[in-house]
Amino acid sequence: xxxxxxxxxxxxxxxxxxxxxxxxxxxxxxxxxxxxxxxxxxxxxxxxxxxxxxxxxxxxxxxxxxxxxxxxxxxxxxxxxxxxxxxxxxxxxxxxxxxxxxxxxxxxxxx
Amino acid sequence: xxxxxxxxxxxxxxxxxxxxxxxxxxxxxxxxxxxxxxxxxxxxxxxxxxxxxxxxxxxxxxxxxxxxxxxxxxxxxxxxxxxxxxxxxxxxxxxxxxxxxxxxxxxxxxxxx
Numbered sequence: 001x002x003x004x005x006x007x008x009x010x011x012x013x014x015x016x017x018x019x020x021x022x023x024x025x026x027x028x029x030x031x032x033x034x035x036x037x038x039x040x041x042x043x044x045x046x047x048x049x050x051x052x053x054x055x056x057x058x059x060x061x062x063x064x065x066x067x068x069x070x071x072x073x074x075x076x077x078x079x080x081x082x083x084x085x086x087x088x089x090x091x092x093x094x095x096x097x098x099x100x101x102x103x104x105x106x107x108x109x110x111x
Numbered sequence: 112x113x114x115x116x117x118x119x120x121x122x123x124x125x126x127x128x129x130x131x132x133x134x135x136x137x138x139x140x141x142x143x144x145x146x147x148x149x150x151x152x153x154x155x156x157x158x159x160x161x162x163x164x165x166x167x168x169x170x171x172x173x174x175x176x177x178x179x180x181x182x183x184x185x186x187x188x189x190x191x192x193x194x195x196x197x198x199x200x201x202x203x204x205x206x207x208x209x210x211x212x213x214x215x216x217x218x219x220x221x222x223x224x
Contacts (some may be wrong), residue, residue, distance in 0.1 A: 009151070034212075043115075043201060043215035044154075090153055095159060097208050098142070098169060101153035 004093050006102035013081050014110050021076040021105050025089030033074040033096040035065055038104075039087045047089075050074065061085070083109045112137050115216035117202050123222045124192040131221050132187040134202030142146040142205045144213070147171065147198040154201065160185055161208060192223045 005024045013019050025031060032051050036044040048059025055067040065076045074091060086109045091102040118133045126211030136143065144159035146169075160179040174196060175187040185204075189196060200219045205211035 004153075006153075036215075043217045044203075044213075045215070046212050049212060097142075097159060097167070098156055099168075099213060101146075101155070103151055103153045 004091055004100055004102035006089075006091055006105050008105045009103070010106045010108065012108040012110060015083050016080050019076075019078045019081045019107070020084070021089050021091075021107070023074045023076065023102060025073050025074065025091075025093045026072060027093060027095070030069065033065075033067060033091040034094075034099070035059065035063070035074075035076050036090045036092060036101075037061075037087050038090065043091065047076070080108075081109055083111060085109055114138065115202055115204055115214050117200075117216035117219050119219060120181050120217070121222075122219045123224065124189075125224055126192060126194060127207050128192050130189050131194065132189075132200055132202075132221075134185045134216060136185075136202075136204040136214070137183065138204060138206075138214065139182060140204035140206055140214075141182065142208050142211065142213075143179065144169070145175070145177065145185070145187045146201045146203065147196075148201060148218075157187065159219075189221075192221075196221050197206050197221060197223045203206065 034049045035047040038044045047063050050057050050067045088104045088106050090104045115136045141162045145157040146154040148154050155171045158177040160166045202216040203213040205213045
């Protein structure tokens, strides 16, 4: 069965430091890949997505993600974190008509 | 555009009661879906619809019913609420199928006593 794994439940980084959130998936073919962000008490907002082509994709708010087929990974990165980036981040993968989410990673930013 | 709207924002139910969570979108999206969010489990798909009159089950459909009589509306019905259905429910829509960017509503927080 297709699954999405986000190995880190919580991550704490200092403001201004770089960030990498990990995502691994299991699927027989190259899926459509997404990263969503959820601020406290809010719905989810799309950060970026990968369908095909260039494996490094740029998103909103200065985020980027790299698709690595050999590692079945789609890690999210940001070079310099801002306090407003504190939120929960979800990796998601399509399976037919369905979107399958990882369990999420909570990002804390310390000043 | 209002995007995806959900009502109510918060609801308390007693075990065995039924209720309908409302979801509407004004973007003329064909694809709509319902998720529940529980701590440490991400979002799990309950039901989805690829167009008016067409619905299908997701990962966790038991205890929930849906219908899609119009493109705009996709209500979720709890037939007989159970404490295990305490959760935050999100409705989402996209232009076409699950591969497109999904737009999420603000959520409905449900507590079943």
